[in-house]
Amino acid sequence: MVKAVVLxxxxxxxxPLSLLLKNSPLVDELALYDVVNAPGVAADLxxxxxxxxxxxxxxxxxGLEKTLTGADIVVIPAGIPRKPGMTRDDLFKIxxxxxxxxxxxxxxxxxxxFVLVISNPVNSTVPIAAEVLKRHNVFDPKKLFGVTSLDVVRASTFVATVAGKADPSQITVPVVGGHSGETIVPLLSQATPAFSPKNDxxxxxxxxxxxxxxxxxxxxKQGTGSATLSMAYAGFKFAEALLKAAAGEKGIVEPTFVYxxxxEGGAEVQKAVGGLDFFAVPVxxxxxxAAKATNPIGSISEHEKKLLExxxxxLKGNIQKGVEFKKEASKL
Known part of the structure; x- marks a missing residue:
């Protein structure tokens, strides 16, 4: 019996994320929580x-206790969406x-x-989650994930458009780093099947x-919202992969922002990224x-090395911001 929770x-x-989970044969119980309307969404589903x-x-x-008790996987998309002119950093305080x-x-x-954090800015909210779990002495790095799947979904879709391919799902582009702006590093040199842009x-x-x-x-969306449907799809894609792996399916590798x-394998990645504690790689x-982090950075192109820098x-500042937030919250 698998209980999934959406906060x-x-x-x-x-x-839409709850709808996708409701349709999954891997989920036996789905508990929904929000400050408004959660019972109505549940009734509808x-x-x-x-x-x-x-x-x-x-x-x-x-309500939060009732929602979470007995949960096997918790997905957290809670928070305010971005509005025109806002960066993910603008969302931080709320x-x-x-x-x-x-x-x-x-x-x-x-x-x-398992805890899957979608709430932006992921680069900072995942370190906050880690610090909270550490404070309660229940932190298991293998069970905390920042969901960066949307960056990979977009990379596949956009590369397919440029390459004239009909089915983006048949294209894989590793995306490493974080989940905002310049911290997102698509490794086009490692795309499968191979892809080479026509020019710089x-x-x-x-x-x-x-x-x-x-x-x-x-x-x-002209100020009425942000990437909700594509993010719900990407979040479900990762949650489904994790549930399949938890059930014993082998060979599942997904990108995610981990501690x-x-x-395992994280130390090698950490050396390659200047000692950062959190970083997204295929896992x-x-x-x-999280059974093993893979390190695709050793074979990146010269241009990708500059992007990585x-x-x-x-990322260094984003992660520190999250850690410092938890320290200040603990003083209150």
Whole structure:
């Protein structure tokens, strides 16, 4: 029996993500939580003829505890969306507090669950989650993931467009680093099947589109939202892969933002990225979560090395910001 939880289930990402989880044969029970409308979303989804039993809770009457108790996997898309002109960093003060409080609940009520953080800025909210779990002495680096799958989904889609390929799902482009702007490093040199841009201009335009694809959606929605549907798809894609691996399926590798010192193979990656504690790389998944981090950085191109330098510089500050937030919150 697998119990999946969505925290922030009534939001723009939470609703389609919950729909996808409800449709998954891997989920037996789906518990939804939000500050508004979660029972309504649950009631709506409960009419769908798939096996998952759906419940919805609000903060009142110990709703968070009821939602999380017995959870095997917790997906956190909670927070405010980006608006035109906002960077992921602008979201920090609000979303950091939301993630902090929700992960406090995870630490208390389902400390052994897999925790998937979608809430932006992921580069900072994942370190916050790690610090909260450490404070409660329940931190398992193999079970905490920053969801960066959307960057890989976008890379596959955009490369397919440029290369004239009909099916983006048949293209794999490793994307490493973080989950915002210049911290997103698509390794076009390692695309499968092999792909070579026609010239530097095409390469640079493609990389910029992958790095700032979120801005494209924010602008297209004219202030009414951000990347919700594509993020829900990418979040579910990762959650489904993790559930399959937990059930014993072998050979599953997905990109994710993890705590390198606590994952096999992470030390090698850490040396290659200036000692950063958190970094997104392709990770082999297993029954316990993150089984092994792979290091694709040794064979990157000269241009990608420059992108990596900018990524490391940006990530260092993002990670420290998350750690410092938790220290300040602990003083309150």
């Amino acid at each position: 922030g289930a009534a939001g723009g990402i939470g609703q 409960s009419h769908i003829s798939t096996k998952a039993k759906v419940t919805g809770f609000l903060p009142a009457d110990d 979303n950091a507090g939301i993630v902090h409080d929700l992960v406090e609940g995870v630490a208390k009520f389902c400390p052994k669950a 201009e095409e390469r640079d335009a493609l990389i910029k589109r992958i790095q700032f694809g979120g801005d494209e959606v924010v602008q297209a 390198l010192p606590g994952v 082999e998944l297993g029954p316990e979560g 900018a990524c490391i510089s940006g």
